[in-house]
Amino acid sequence: MGDTALNERYRIKNYIDTFAPGHYARVWEADNLHDGRSVALKVMRPEHLSADGTPRWEARAFINEADLLMRLEHNPVPIDLYDCGYLSAPGERPDDGEIVSLGTDLAAFRENLYPYSARQWRPYLALEMLPRHHNLFYVMKPNSASERRRLPTEEGIDLSIQFAEFLHAAHGQRIVYLDHKLEHVYWDGETLRIIDFNSSKLLESGTHTVDQYLAQDVHNLCVGILYPMFTGLSPQKSALMPQPASQNEVEQRYANVNHLDFGVEPTLSPGLQDLLQRGARQELNTVQDFIAGLERIAERHGWDLPYRHTVPALRTARQHMRAGLEELRRGQDALRLARERLLEAVILDDINEDMEAELRRLLTQINDALNHRVIP
Numbered sequence: 001m002g003d004t005a006l007n008e009r010y011r012i013k014n015y016i017d018t019f020a021p022g023h024y025a026r027v028w029e030a031d032n033l034h035d036g037r038s039v040a041l042k043v044m045r046p047e048h049l050s051a052d053g054t055p056r057w058e059a060r061a062f063i064n065e066a067d068l069l070m071r072l073e074h075n076p077v078p079i080d081l082y083d084c085g086y087l088s089a090p091g092e093r094p095d096d097g098e099i100v101s102l103g104t105d106l107a108a109f110r111e112n113l114y115p116y117s118a119r120q121w122r123p124y125l126a127l128e129m130l131p132r133h134h135n136l137f138y139v140m141k142p143n144s145a146s147e148r149r150r151l152p153t154e155e156g157i158d159l160s161i162q163f164a165e166f167l168h169a170a171h172g173q174r175i176v177y178l179d180h181k182l183e184h185v186y187w188d189g190e191t192l193r194i195i196d197f198n199s200s201k202l203l204e205s206g207t208h209t210v211d212q213y214l215a216q217d218v219h220n221l222c223v224g225i226l227y228p229m230f231t232g233l234s235p236q237k238s239a240l241m242p243q244p245a246s247q248n249e250v251e252q253r254y255a256n257v258n259h260l261d262f263g264v265e266p267t268l269s270p271g272l273q274d275l276l277q278r279g280a281r282q283e284l285n286t287v288q289d290f291i292a293g294l295e296r297i298a299e300r301h302g303w304d305l306p307y308r309h310t311v312p313a314l315r316t317a318r319q320h321m322r323a324g325l326e327e328l329r330r331g332q333d334a335l336r337l338a339r340e341r342l343l344e345a346v347i348l349d350d351i352n353e354d355m356e357a358e359l360r361r362l363l364t365q366i367n368d369a370l371n372h373r374v375i376p
Helices: 057-071 106-111 113-118 136-140 153-172 210-231 247-252 270-280 287-300 312-346 353-371
Strands: 010-015 025-032 038-044 081-087 098-101 122-128 185-187 192-194
Touching: 010 038, 038 057, 038 081, 057 081, 057 106, 057 113, 057 122, 081 106, 106 113, 136 185, 136 210, 153 185, 153 192, 153 210, 153 287, 153 312, 210 270, 210 287, 270 287, 312 353
Parallel strands: none
Antiparallel strands: 010 025, 025 038, 038 122, 081 098, 081 122, 185 192
């Protein structure tokens, strides 16, 4: 282990957290100059350094996140941890200074927290880079306050099942996620990924709070992710907005949410409404309780699951539904590509007024179509 120049290890590029900055850290896209991999470089904010060099809980949260990601490394849902360590750059954006890279050596990362904090170095994590346009908060937050978007029920059920299966596996390792909010959820129509485990917990076995935390994790999933995903609204009865993220705020964020208003989305399946209401009322004590209710709903929407077999017509309808949603996603991607091509044309210096007017007319209509799209 040795210190080296930061710019010999990573090339720092653009911020990638501007749509929802976090409490603990800022995050940049960066290139690992040793292996060519593009990463999300998560660095503790400089204001969390203490004057006496003693690491505050924000710094310890980096150790916690690395630990949990290593424990969950064989689960496909959490993002991958590639590297961790400490860097000396004093400003928020680490453009210079030195770095000590520890790879995935968690023991060394933990052992060096106090020595490097005393030197006023900050912890960092180099994480798997996910596309911004897969982030649910980013794609669901409309440009106008009068608009809202929601995920189609078919995709929502799929995401819910994957999230529940992840929680089931995590709970089996006594890990609770807790920090449920759309900013942390990435979805491409088929595959769920989750980021930010700095506020998650590894529970001590045998304590009386274990069951309470497991039930809280299910409650937070229902109100913090699934309700806004199916309605386009915050459970705090407001438009979607970034949620606070200090440790205390994470644990108290949804403490008073025990009822969900579905009046804005009456077309949502009554079974789904009832299941999420039960979650809000904390009547689902385990993720297995949630999964059992979710499977009954999935069966009514054409899903074939173990020990549950839907009727043939529903199965066929679901196949057409899935194919249609895939075509819609491809169509929306094609619209975005068309917009990029037209934008390249409209910025040319020597085009005349007639050409510019036609380009801008088409761009306006493309933007209108994307703003009123079927799938976030």
